[in-house]
Amino acid sequence: xxxxxxxxxxxxxxxxxxxxxxxxxxxxxxxxxxxxxxxxxxxxxxxxxxxxxxxxxxxxxxxxxxxxxxxxxxxxxxxxxxxxxxxxxxxxxxxxxxxxxxxxxxxxxxxxxxxxxxxxxxxxxxxxxxxxxxxxxxxxxxxxxxxxxxxxxxxxxxxxxxxxxxxxxxxxxxxxxxxxxxxxxxxxxxxxxxxxxxxxxxxxxxxxxxxxxxxxxxxxxxxxxxxxxxxxxxxxxxxxxxxxxxxxxxxxxxxxxxxxxxxxxxxxxxxxxxxxxxxxxxxxxxxxxxxxxxxxxxxxxxxxxxxxxxxxxxxxxxxxxxxxxx
Ligand SMILES: Nc1nc2c(ncn2[C@@H]2O[C@H](COP(=O)(O)OP(=O)(O)O)[C@@H](O)[C@H]2O)c(=O)[nH]1
Ligand SMILES: [Mg+2]
Numbered sequence: 010x011x012x013x014x015x016x017x018x019x020x021x022x023x024x025x026x027x028x029x030x031x032x033x034x035x036x037x038x039x040x041x042x043x044x045x046x047x048x049x050x051x052x053x054x055x056x057x058x059x060x061x062x063x064x065x066x067x068x069x070x071x072x073x074x075x076x077x078x079x080x081x082x083x084x085x086x087x088x089x090x091x092x093x094x095x096x097x098x099x100x101x102x103x104x105x106x107x108x109x110x111x112x113x114x115x116x117x118x119x120x121x122x123x124x125x126x127x128x129x130x131x132x133x134x135x136x137x138x139x140x141x142x143x144x145x146x147x148x149x150x151x152x153x154x155x156x157x158x159x160x161x162x163x164x165x166x167x168x169x170x171x172x173x174x175x176x177x178x179x180x181x182x183x184x185x186x187x188x189x190x191x192x193x194x195x196x197x198x199x200x201x202x203x204x205x206x207x208x209x210x211x212x213x214x215x216x217x218x219x220x221x222x223x224x225x226x227x228x229x230x231x232x233x234x235x236x237x238x239x240x241x242x243x244x245x246x247x248x249x250x251x252x253x254x255x256x257x258x259x260x261x262x263x264x265x266x267x268x269x270x271x272x273x274x275x276x277x278x279x280x281x282x283x284x285x286x287x288x289x290x291x292x293x294x295x296x297x298x299x300x301x302x303x304x305x306x307x308x309x310x311x312x313x314x315x316x317x318x319x320x321x322x323x324x325x326x327x328x329x330x331x332x333x334x335x
Contacts, residue, residue, distance in 0.1 A: 165215025
């Protein structure tokens with residue numbers, strides 16, 4: 010059976026609620042990709058990580074170069090799922106550079122990635138939105154590729170499909186065809202795209218970030234929390250007890266700190282001296298100086314002092330601290 014050019018699903022005419030559904034036998038895009046591309050309509054399909062693990066195991070049998078695409082704004086806590094299933098050497102591509110203020114040193118961002126102890130040949134920062142560093146990226150791909158295939162892996166929404174489309178659009182005679190969207194699990198199966206006679210790029214569905222806020226909010230909110238432009242960090246100097254509230258998604262209660270908030274500019278950030286009840290789950294967490302508090306999928310907050318704070322988020326969303334990234 011043929012695969013959809015947009016998401017890699019096997020095309021079928023039997024069941025409209027399953028992936029790969031087409032009404033006309035000769036369609037090259039499934040109905041879902043057609044709707045995403047033409048009307049911006051979304052239909053989410055949930056895949057579990059078993060699909061992804063079996064793809065990693067297949068890649069592991071090859072000697073091919075793997076490109077690990079990482080969203081600079083949404084670093085995961087760890088890459089264990091990749092490390093445990095894949096031993097190929099990788100080129101790390103930190104993408105969405107456009108979201109992080111220009112003033113931030115790139116060496117620092119790249120060096121930070123060493124904390125993850127990945128099996129890397131090299132690393133590079135790019136932005137698919139403005140083609141930043143794409144010539145250099147192509148050079149590195151040509152330098153490190155081991156045979157005529159490269160596999161692109163990473164978490165869902167990292168920007169894998171967008172990156173491949175850009176590479177094809179910029180440098181190949183072929184056409185970019187893969188469907189991209191703000192929704193997790195847009196790419197449902199591996200998709201092979203011929204770059205030229207010497208190189209085929211293979212896109213893969215992303216690993217799901219199970220505790221990301223993306224899984225707990227509606228599409229309207231998802232659009233709002235997804236940054237489209239360079240993030241304008243918001244800073245507060247806090248000397249008495251205060252409540253920082255980001256829409257109805259997050260509440261912080263703290264007394265003595267300097268904080269910098271990195272979230273989508275479209276989100277309203279407020280501070281109050283009085284508590285406000287929200288339908289969220291509250292936890293206590295100790296932050297340290299030079300720590301980021303990460304709210305998976307939403308963004309992060311940099312702290313400058315040690316303090317035990319109360320944080321309230323949607324139940325199920327993962328929060329954790331890390332050494333500051335910025
Ligand atoms: N700001 C910004 N957004 C990007 C960039 N690359 C991808 N995106 C967006 O990130 C979202 C996920 O992209 P997609 O390529 O579908 O991710 P995939 O799941 O890894 O294939 C989409 O909304 C893209 O428009 C980038 O360089 N900068
Ligand atoms: Mg994709």
